Amino acid sequence: MKAIKCEALTKTYYRKKALNDLTFSVEENKIVGLVGRNGAGKTTLMKILSGFSKAKTGVVEVYGRRPFNNLFVSANTIYIDDQMNFPTTLMLNEILEEGRRFYHNWDHDLALRLFEYFGFHRKQHHNELSKGKESTFNMIVGLASRSPLTIFDEPTTGMDAAVRKDFYRALLKDYLAHPRTILLSTHHLEEMEDVLEEVVLLHEGSLHLHMSMDDLKEYSVGLSGKISEMEPFLQGRDVLYKQNRAVDDCYAVIRNDLTGGEYRQMQQAGIITSPVSASDLCVYMTSETSGKGSVDDVFERSADR
Numbered sequence: 001m002k003a004i005k006c007e008a009l010t011k012t013y014y015r016k017k018a019l020n021d022l023t024f025s026v027e028e029n030k031i032v033g034l035v036g037r038n039g040a041g042k043t044t045l046m047k048i049l050s051g052f053s054k055a056k057t058g059v060v061e062v063y064g065r066r067p068f069n070n071l072f073v074s075a076n077t078i079y080i081d082d083q084m085n086f087p088t089t090l091m092l093n094e095i096l097e098e099g100r101r102f103y104h105n106w107d108h109d110l111a112l113r114l115f116e117y118f119g120f121h122r123k124q125h126h127n128e129l130s131k132g133k134e135s136t137f138n139m140i141v142g143l144a145s146r147s148p149l150t151i152f153d154e155p156t157t158g159m160d161a162a163v164r165k166d167f168y169r170a171l172l173k174d175y176l177a178h179p180r181t182i183l184l185s186t187h188h189l190e191e192m193e194d195v196l197e198e199v200v201l202l203h204e205g206s207l208h209l210h211m212s213m214d215d216l217k218e219y220s221v222g223l224s225g226k227i228s229e230m231e232p233f234l235q236g237r238d239v240l241y242k243q244n245r246a247v248d249d250c251y252a253v254i255r256n257d258l259t260g261g262e263y264r265q266m267q268q269a270g271i272i273t274s275p276v277s278a279s280d281l282c283v284y285m286t287s288e289t290s291g292k293g294s295v296d297d298v299f300e301r302s303a304d305r
């Protein structure tokens with residue numbers, strides 16, 4: 001069964017299309033990374049899936065039901081972000097108790113063990129926590145809920161590197177023991193490559209790519225060498241990214257469909273091939289193409305004045 005199904009989904013804010021003709025689906029019990037540049041539409045999509053907001057046109061289904069104002073979807077979905085507001089009168093242990101009352105799969109023992117491991121005190125209040133601690137507490141709620149669809153929107157905001165590592169490990173361990181569908185947006189794809197099974201890349205509200213993490217890692221290859229030597233190899237190919245690095249030196253990323261013979265020809269021409277990480281590939285594929293150049297140009301222009 002599909003946990004998520006979107007068909008031609010569009011959401012507009014005033015005249016701006018936050019989601020534009022978005023079609024993709026996610027099978028049950030997958031752990032999926034949602035990535036894209038700032039403003040790509042990740043939060044908008046997650047809020048629609050959680051039933052908090054309504055699409056303008058298109059179809060969206062969570063476990064076969066339209067999520068907006070739907071009790072079944074609310075009971076089977078949790079949305080965790082860094083702006084969660086819990087009642088300020090409740091202490092942290094009371095918030096966990098509320099979680100136990102609401103979420104039918106809630107694992108209170110797990111919640112309490114994580115609570116203790118991360119050094120929380122029962123009588124603290126959510127609005128008194130530091131940013132990183134707030135995210136850590138929210139993460140505990142998200143994991144302990146064991147919701148069939150668990151949505152984490154940038155869950156590691158403010159967490160230090162050690163806590164982020166603990167989070168990825170806890171997420172993976174709990175997911176393996178209790179499979180469910182987890183959709184997680186992140187700007188730290190490089191840290192999550194071993195956790196995620198699939199990646200959905202959004203760009204300007206549209207689907208740019210949806211594939212398994214294994215395929216994504218193999219999808220492209222980096223080439224560096226002299227421009228004059230590279231040009232013949234790049235002609236007619238799917239060039240995903242290209243940057244001139246020095247007067248006669250260039251780096252390009254192409255689809256990884258080279259034959260053994262082509263690899264040998266490149267070596268003979270002095271072109272160096274290298275793997276491209278999934279995270280770098282996503283950045284390259286969605287890099288600005290509006291002719292604004294790089295941030296270096298901003299400083300060069302101001303020096304010219």
Ligand SMILES: Nc1ncnc2c1ncn2[C@@H]1O[C@H](COP(=O)(O)OP(=O)(O)OP(=O)(O)O)[C@@H](O)[C@H]1O
Pocket residue numbers: 013014016017018036037038039040041042043044045
């Ligand atoms: N409430 C709103 N009112 C008006 N425009 C909005 C609103 N929420 C989002 N947008 C716009 O919709 C687009 C997508 O925003 P969204 O927050 O979904 O992106 P995102 O991928 O989550 O970005 P980030 O990585 O920065 O969190 C942006 O252009 C944003 O300005």
